[in-house]
Amino acid sequence: MLVAPSVLSANFMQLGQDIQMVEAAGAQYLHLDLMDGHFVQNLTFGPEFIKQIRPETKMKLDCHLMVSNPDQYLEQLAANGADILSVHFEGNDHIHALLQQINGLGCASSLVLNPGTAVASVTELLPLVKQVLVMTVNPGFGGQQFIASCLGKMEQLAAYRQEHGLDFNIEVDGGVNSETGQRCVAAGADVLVAGSYVFGQADPAAQVARLLALH
Numbered sequence: 001m002l003v004a005p006s007v008l009s010a011n012f013m014q015l016g017q018d019i020q021m022v023e024a025a026g027a028q029y030l031h032l033d034l035m036d037g038h039f040v041q042n043l044t045f046g047p048e049f050i051k052q053i054r055p056e057t058k059m060k061l062d063c064h065l066m067v068s069n070p071d072q073y074l075e076q077l078a079a080n081g082a083d084i085l086s087v088h089f090e091g092n093d094h095i096h097a098l099l100q101q102i103n104g105l106g107c108a109s110s111l112v113l114n115p116g117t118a119v120a121s122v123t124e125l126l127p128l129v130k131q132v133l134v135m136t137v138n139p140g141f142g143g144q145q146f147i148a149s150c151l152g153k154m155e156q157l158a159a160y161r162q163e164h165g166l167d168f169n170i171e172v173d174g175g176v177n178s179e180t181g182q183r184c185v186a187a188g189a190d191v192l193v194a195g196s197y198v199f200g201q202a203d204p205a206a207q208v209a210r211l212l213a214l215h
């Protein structure tokens, strides 16, 4: 199991410590939500923030772009040390070209599906990607309730991957805790993103360990 604590719920006043704590606990990815107040209502940070985090950790920097015109940021994010670049199917007219651009930059391309998007809409794109991010909340904010109807999409993606000999990871994000995470793993998820379940609790390291133990 791969675990990706989401910085969105971390304490920014002690971010370095929070990052060290989850890395020491065994988290393999650090999930970074870039939000522009336009694609989603919330605002967070940009490529400069990724540059500052890069030397602080060996975890893969798993960047989820909730921004309009993501193509404008990809090159800078790659140069600043991003490992995985997730872009949405929704709102990106030229999503195929965007995924090609990410692959060309040497990063792992990741396709995001909002809760309202069906797997059948994206099958043409799956041979291009290293990861599919299944959103189990509507994007924008941490601490929302898990949308269980998205579990079927993980099963469909896992079946499609096997049938077509593809090798993308299935990542899930939104309302993940030990109970919902277990259901995701059973449905085929490989990577669990968790914000409030990790950083919103007294002992983030113990929370990471609980997710890592799921199988």
Ligand SMILES: O=C(CO)[C@H](O)[C@H](O)COP(=O)(O)O
Pocket (backbone or CB within 6 Å): 006, 007, 008, 009, 031, 033, 064, 137, 138, 139, 140, 141, 142, 143, 144, 173, 174, 175, 176, 193, 194, 195, 196, 197
């Ligand atoms: O993309 C996101 C929200 O749009 C997040 O990654 C968010 O941090 C998830 O938080 P939580 O685990 O508390 O639901």
